[in-house]
Amino acid sequence: SDSTVSSRSTDETLPCNERQWEACEEVLLDERMKYARKQTKFNWPQELELGVKSYEKYFFLLYPQQTIPQMLEETNKILLEQRRRQLTKGEFFRWLGIRLAMSVDPIRGGLKNYWEEAEEGTVDTSRHFTARFHMGRHRFQNISSAFRLVEVNHDTVIDPWCPIRDFVEQFNLRRQTVITPGEILVVDECMSGWDGQELRYHHKGIPHLTKIPRKPVSVGVEMKAIADGNTGILMGLEIKEGKVRQQQKKYHEELGEGTAVVVRLASPWKCLGKTIVADSAFSSVKT
Numbered sequence: 001s002d003s004t005v006s007s008r009s010t011d012e013t014l015p016c017n018e019r020q021w022e023a024c025e026e027v028l029l030d031e032r033m034k035y036a037r038k039q040t041k042f043n044w045p046q047e048l049e050l051g052v053k054s055y056e057k058y059f060f061l062l063y064p065q066q067t068i069p070q071m072l073e074e075t076n077k078i079l080l081e082q083r084r085r086q087l088t089k090g091e092f093f094r095w096l097g098i099r100l101a102m103s104v105d106p107i108r109g110g111l112k113n114y115w116e117e118a119e120e121g122t123v124d125t126s127r128h129f130t131a132r133f134h135m136g137r138h139r140f141q142n143i144s145s146a147f148r149l150v151e152v153n154h155d156t157v158i159d160p161w162c163p164i165r166d167f168v169e170q171f172n173l174r175r176q177t178v179i180t181p182g183e184i185l186v187v188d189e190c191m192s193g194w195d196g197q198e199l200r201y202h203h204k205g206i207p208h209l210t211k212i213p214r215k216p217v218s219v220g221v222e223m224k225a226i227a228d229g230n231t232g233i234l235m236g237l238e239i240k241e242g243k244v245r246q247q248q249k250k251y252h253e254e255l256g257e258g259t260a261v262v263v264r265l266a267s268p269w270k271c272l273g274k275t276i277v278a279d280s281a282f283s284s285v286k287t
Contacts, residue, residue, distance in 0.1 A: 037182065037183055038182050038183045039182055039230060040179065040180065040181055040182045040228050040230040040231050040233075041179070041180040042061065042178060042179060042180075043177065043178050043179065043180065044061065044178075045061075045178075048060060048061055061178050062174065062175065062178065062179075062233070063174070064167065064170040064171050064173070064174040065174070066170055066174070067149065067166070067167050067170045068089060068092070070149070070150060070151075071092070071147075071148065071149050071150075072087055072088075072089065072092065074148035074149070074150060074151055075087050075092075075143070075146050075147050075148050077148075078145075078146035078148060079142070079143075079146045082142070082146065084142050084146070085139075087143060087146075091135070091143075092143075094133045094134060094135050095135065095140060095143050095144075097133055098114075098129055098133050098135065098140055101114075101127075101129070101132075101133075102114065105127070107127070111137065111141070112137060113127070114127045114129045114137070115127070115128065115129050115130055115136070115137040116128070148163075149163060149164060149166070149167050150162065150163060150166055150167075160199060160207035160208075161207055161239060161241060164239075165239075168237055168238075168239060171237060172235075172236045172237060175233070175234065175235045175236065176235065176236070176268050179228065179233060179235065181228040181229075181230070181235055181269065181274070182228060182229060182230040182231075183229075183273065183274055183275055184228075184229025184230065184274070184275050184277060185226055185227070185228065185229060185235070185266060185269065185274050185275070185276050185277070186226065186227045186228075186229050186276075186277045186278070187224070187225070187226050187261070187262050187265055187266070187276060187277070187278040187282050188224075188225055188227070188278070188279065188281075189222060189223065189224055189225065189281065190222070190223045190224075190225045190234075190237070191210070191212065191215050191216075191217040191218070191220050191221070191222055191223075192217075192220050192221040192223065193217040193219065193220040194206050194209060194219060194220040194221060195219075206221065207241065207242070208221075208240065208241055208242040208245075209221075210222035210240060221239060221240070222239075222240040223237045223238060223239055223240065224237070224238045224240065224261045224265060225237050225238070225265070226265040226266060229277065235268075236265050236268070238261065238264060238265060249264065250264060251263050251264060255286065256286065258281065258282050258284060258286075258287060259282075259284065259286045259287045261282065262276060262278060262282050262287050
């Protein structure tokens with residue numbers, strides 16, 4: 001113990017775990033412990049920094065706004081072919097708001113139940129999305145069927161993830177631009193649920209499906225993620241693309257999968273004195 005060591009002569013050595021420990025007069029402390037912990041900083045653009053902060057402002061701060069022009073262009077190409085009204089930026093966010101509302105307030109039955117009014121004399125709470133979001137069910141379905149993030153004629157044989165890869169990259173870039181994380185970064189995994197087919201069974205299926213029974217959402221797209229330890233905000237995502245494509249990624253050959261994932265996710269903050277916290281899936285001597 002410290003008291004035992006300090007009571008001995010500095011000339012004496014103590015055997016411990018087959019090593020000789022030398023007593024010293026004082027213990028050196030990490031200089032950084034003298035300073036207050038670095039807090040997360042938000043880099044607000046001019047159009048959002050005015051007035052009181054709100055959930056809406058944080059949403060628009062974190063959303064990758066640079067992806068919207070191409071998304072509108074490609075979606076409107078499909079809508080034009082279908083002879084339907086063009087999608088605007090405001091209407092897109094109303095459509096997205098409906099999808100978010102469905103995810104946090106799921107109900108049984110078909111899609112139409114979200115747009116129906118509660119019957120008089122019942123205790124049911126009406127969602128009545130037409131009044132809440134100023135968008136009818138048919139318009140919502142038309143946008144959903146035409147929705148595209150990038151040009152649809154990309155070669156999915158070379159890169160099966162091309163329909164969403166640019167969006168994920170812009171998602172990561174946006175977070176790195178508008179947030180300066182604190183001193184703790186946490187690496188873990190996320191699941192995005194998928195109820196459809198896999199690419200090997202259907203040409204419109206998802207490129208790679210992960211099944212992890214212990215997860216609350218056990219089937220879907222697995223993503224490795226890094227988050228700011230102070231706020232819990234995701235700072236970066238990496239799609240798990242299957243064994244072969246994972247082995248082709250940077251650092252894999254020399255470091256292996258677990259370590260390479262951590263290094264890739266943490267690379268934007270290299271040499272900035274951050275502490276990485278990770279569970280057993282990533283923790284190793286090599287990491």
